[in-house]
Amino acid sequence: MANSHSKHDAIQEAVARMKAEETIEATSLPTPTIPLPLFLPNSGLYTYSLLLPLEPLPSIPTPIPVPIPGPAPGNGPTGGVEATEAVAPSPASLLLPYEELRLDVDGNYPQMKASGQISGFRVTPAYWIADVVKTASNTYEGNIWYKDGNLSLIPQTNVRIEVKRTLFSPQSAKVTFTGGGASIKVRAFKYKSRYFHPVNFEFDTAEGVTPVLSYNTGSHPNRPASLPAENLSIATVYRRTGFNVTISGSGGTVPIAEAGANAKWSDMEMHDAMQIHWSKFTNAPRWALWTFFASLHEMGTSLGGIMFDDIGPNHRQGTSLFLDSFIKNAPAGDPAPSAWVNRMIFWTACHEMGHSFNLAHSWQKNLGVQWIPLANEPLERSFMNYPYNVPGGTSAFFSDFEFRFSNTELLFMRHAPFRFVEQGNADWFDHHAFQQANVSPEPKFSLSVECAGKTPTFEFLEPVVVHLSLRNITPHPQLVEQQLLASPEHMTIVIKKRGKPARELITFSQRCWQENSNVLMPGEEMKDSVFLVGRNGWDIAEPGYYTVQACVHLPNEDIVSEPVAIRIAPPKGYEEQHIAQDLFSDSAGRVLNFDGSRFLQSANDTLRELVERFPNSKAAIHAAVALAGPFASDYKQVAVDGARHTLKVSKADQKEARQLLSPLIDEPQKAAATLGQIDYDYYHNRFKPLLEEMRKAARAGR
Amino acid sequence: MPVLKVDLQEGFSGETVVLLLNGSEVYRGTPKTRTQIGFADTRSFDLPSPQATLEVSTPRSGASKSTVLDLSRDLYAGVSLAPDGSIVIHPSSEPFGYV
Numbered sequence: 001m002a003n004s005h006s007k008h009d010a011i012q013e014a015v016a017r018m019k020a021e022e023t024i025e026a027t028s029l030p031t032p033t034i035p036l037p038l039f040l041p042n043s044g045l046y047t048y049s050l051l052l053p054l055e056p057l058p059s060i061p062t063p064i065p066v067p068i069p070g071p072a073p074g075n076g077p078t079g080g081v082e083a084t085e086a087v088a089p090s091p092a093s094l095l096l097p098y099e100e101l102r103l104d105v106d107g108n109y110p111q112m113k114a115s116g117q118i119s120g121f122r123v124t125p126a127y128w129i130a131d132v133v134k135t136a137s138n139t140y141e142g143n144i145w146y147k148d149g150n151l152s153l154i155p156q157t158n159v160r161i162e163v164k165r166t167l168f169s170p171q172s173a174k175v176t177f178t179g180g181g182a183s184i185k186v187r188a189f190k191y192k193s194r195y196f197h198p199v200n201f202e203f204d205t206a207e208g209v210t211p212v213l214s215y216n217t218g219s220h221p222n223r224p225a226s227l228p229a230e231n232l233s234i235a236t237v238y239r240r241t242g243f244n245v246t247i248s249g250s251g252g253t254v255p256i257a258e259a260g261a262n263a264k265w266s267d268m269e270m271h272d273a274m275q276i277h278w279s280k281f282t283n284a285p286r287w288a289l290w291t292f293f294a295s296l297h298e299m300g301t302s303l304g305g306i307m308f309d310d311i312g313p314n315h316r317q318g319t320s321l322f323l324d325s326f327i328k329n330a331p332a333g334d335p336a337p338s339a340w341v342n343r344m345i346f347w348t349a350c351h352e353m354g355h356s357f358n359l360a361h362s363w364q365k366n367l368g369v370q371w372i373p374l375a376n377e378p379l380e381r382s383f384m385n386y387p388y389n390v391p392g393g394t395s396a397f398f399s400d401f402e403f404r405f406s407n408t409e410l411l412f413m414r415h416a417p418f419r420f421v422e423q424g425n426a427d428w429f430d431h432h433a434f435q436q437a438n439v440s441p442e443p444k445f446s447l448s449v450e451c452a453g454k455t456p457t458f459e460f461l462e463p464v465v466v467h468l469s470l471r472n473i474t475p476h477p478q479l480v481e482q483q484l485l486a487s488p489e490h491m492t493i494v495i496k497k498r499g500k501p502a503r504e505l506i507t508f509s510q511r512c513w514q515e516n517s518n519v520l521m522p523g524e525e526m527k528d529s530v531f532l533v534g535r536n537g538w539d540i541a542e543p544g545y546y547t548v549q550a551c552v553h554l555p556n557e558d559i560v561s562e563p564v565a566i567r568i569a570p571p572k573g574y575e576e577q578h579i580a581q582d583l584f585s586d587s588a589g590r591v592l593n594f595d596g597s598r599f600l601q602s603a604n605d606t607l608r609e610l611v612e613r614f615p616n617s618k619a620a621i622h623a624a625v626a627l628a629g630p631f632a633s634d635y636k637q638v639a640v641d642g643a644r645h646t647l648k649v650s651k652a653d654q655k656e657a658r659q660l661l662s663p664l665i666d667e668p669q670k671a672a673a674t675l676g677q678i679d680y681d682y683y684h685n686r687f688k689p690l691l692e693e694m695r696k697a698a699r700a701g702r
Numbered sequence: 703m704p705v706l707k708v709d710l711q712e713g714f715s716g717e718t719v720v721l722l723l724n725g726s727e728v729y730r731g732t733p734k735t736r737t738q739i740g741f742a743d744t745r746s747f748d749l750p751s752p753q754a755t756l757e758v759s760t761p762r763s764g765a766s767k768s769t770v771l772d773l774s775r776d777l778y779a780g781v782s783l784a785p786d787g788s789i790v791i792h793p794s795s796e797p798f799g800y801v
Contacts (some may be wrong), residue, residue: 266766299800301796302798302799302800303739303741303799303800303801304799304800304801305801306736306738306739306801307738309703310736310738325798325799326797327799327801332794348801351801352801355738361737361740362710362738363735364712386799386801388799428737428738429738431735586762
């Protein structure tokens with residue numbers, strides 16, 4: 001009883017210490033007390049708002065983040081303010097405009113970035129990020145390389161920021177937006193905070209467990225020589241990362257009975273504990289996180305911690321540490337085993353909490369949803385890298401680890417659109433990192449995505465086909481690879497269901513083409529169709545709203561399309577729902593994609609059932625064409641009998657093929673509307689002899 | 703008797719994975735990696751012989767990898783799927799830890 005009482009006191013004391021830190025601004029130096037007045041850097045949050053009502057902008061749907069035409073990062077400022085004339089209409093004034101500026105040029109781990117948010121009453125906001133350099137005293141300039149959201153609010157491409165300050169503190173920032181053929185925009189922001197975002201932490205501990213909320217960085221001899229010795233708290237780590245950390249609760253104790261009879265925690269039990277014990281729990285996005293110190297997960301000693309909250313509509317609000325796992329085992333012969341363990345627990349806590357900010361592991365940066373593949377950081381000395389996975393292991397890692405996040409992680413946490421970072425907002429691993437595409441300030445082409453059938457609404461079960469169109473928007477002829485739009489390796493297509501993570505289309509096949517170039521004259525376009533089912537599965541299947549966006553990768557630039565909205569209608573009845581379970585399968589997707597198979601018989605059975613039971617549906621047209629393909633001509637298969645491979649040729653069954661292809665003749669408009677004109681013309685050409693016979697027979701029949 | 707513990711780690715997203723030990727199928731499943739810990743599934747085996755051949759395959763993609771493991775003492779094998787679909791087997795004399 002006395003022991004558990006002292007453990008309970010320990011977390012309460014640790015939480016109280018962190019709360020006391022809230023009144024002391026943490027700096028990059030381990031100064032235990034900081035004399036007032038503080039010297040504050042120029043970095044931090046500035047805000048602009050105007051309460052007078054002005055003309056509102058129409059509401060615009062939020063697209064997937066779209067990299068914008070602009071100079072590549074690192075190209076430096078343009079120098080001075082450009083006296084440009086607007087060549088495009090400047091955005092109408094906003095009703096109740098509100099803007100934020102995040103300036104990141106000095107202070108803790110400066111990233112030499114400026115970012116902002118532009119919003120107004122009932123208007124989708126816009127976000128931007130610029131690389132900046134210091135061009136004069138308290139003056140920073142650079143190119144905007146990232147835009148997200150309502151792009152009409154940020155047509156400019158350059159930014160100049162002039163900070164006005166007293167000796168001790170910034171007061172305001174005058175920001176001038178130029179370039180992009182848009183009007184010059186000037187904003188006067190007021191300094192608000194040295195931090196970029198707020199966040200609240202609450203810590204609880206399981207009965208019988210002593211938490212570690214801080215670590216003495218000088219307590220273990222294996223450390224960088226330059227690392228100051230200080231009693232570093234979790235809160236201070238995140239304050240230096242750029243968050244205004246507040247601590248709630250007083251360090252509660254969760255009864256071990258809530259872990260069930262085995263006294264080990266399952267994800268469900270931790271999720272329940274979070275809802276019961278976290279004073280800030282609410283199923284909504286907010287900058288708040290619950291961290292739970294426990295003994296063991298049901299997975300056993302191999303799990304040292306986990307961001308367990310990856311279920312439900314609001315992810316990343318809870319995280320746990322398991323102090324009786326492998327993280328309590330210092331290596332044999334370690335000179336300071338107690339300090340080693342404390343350091344490992346402290347590191348793990350900051351690591352798990354980093355996941356709540358949607359940070360992936362350092363070696364996973366190129367996984368998941370991305371516009372452009374990100375580079376992994378397997379050697380990075382970051383909270384998000386496993387110390388024991390780097391060459392030289394834990395010893396090598398901590399010998400030059402400065403208890404911080406990497407620069408790309410800081411960029412993300414400080415400057416990414418907040419919905420990707422904020423707890424409870426974007427799902428875990430969705431937009432965990434972002435990267436600008438290589439978009440030229442003067443693109444030669446435009447790319448558009450349109451529904452093949454011209455209507456954005458598809459029947460339930462109807463496979464979705466879209467057309468990509470690449471147009472030459474220069475006054476000169478342009479060379480482009482002939483098969484560019486038929487080459488998946490040259491494009492990225494992203495599909496996003498409303499409320500779900502974005503998914504990249506991974507096609508079933510890749511083709512190697514002989515290189516031939518086409519000439520696109522000014523204004524001319526090339527087109528091709530894309531079947532939106534691939535190795536990732538049927539990402540457009542359930543009823544609901546989806547967004548599709550594409551990016552074509554040319555040798556020197558990326559061309560990004562505007563997003564296209566698609567709707568899948570609900571099923572007409574139980575029968576459609578029933579067949580959907582078989583239709584939305586990998587094998588059926590392959591048969592449709594490759595226009596038929598004589599091998600994948602279960603998929604063929606499903607497609608045949610679709611044709612027979614739903615003959616008037618658009619999906620039946622797709623199925624019929626795929627079923628007809630293998631019968632339209634002699635069909636070759638490789639028959640495998642042990643080690644013996646033989647070529648088997650099945651004779652065409654043109655009677656069967658004609659019957660299946662009848663929609664192409666009987667209902668050509670309906671067939672073209674669902675297949676898309678490009679594919680309809682392709683099938684018409686491919687099955688031309690058969691279709692001609694059918695027309696002749698039809699004429700003779702009359 | 704030494705123990706072989708095989709952890710399926712990164713890159714699994716529900717495809718069928720088959721493990722063979724000395725030619726005998728010992729696991730067939732559809733593991734999914736929890737990206738926040740880089741872990742999907744695990745199996746342990748008691749093996750009498752000082753060596754064993756571990757083969758990992760994903761039948762749908764046709765990828766396969768085999769390696770001979772030294773089982774003179776407890777051994778841990780981490781198996782991952784690389785983004786290009788290839789299989790990576792990483793033996794270790796220490797158990798893997800996940801955070």
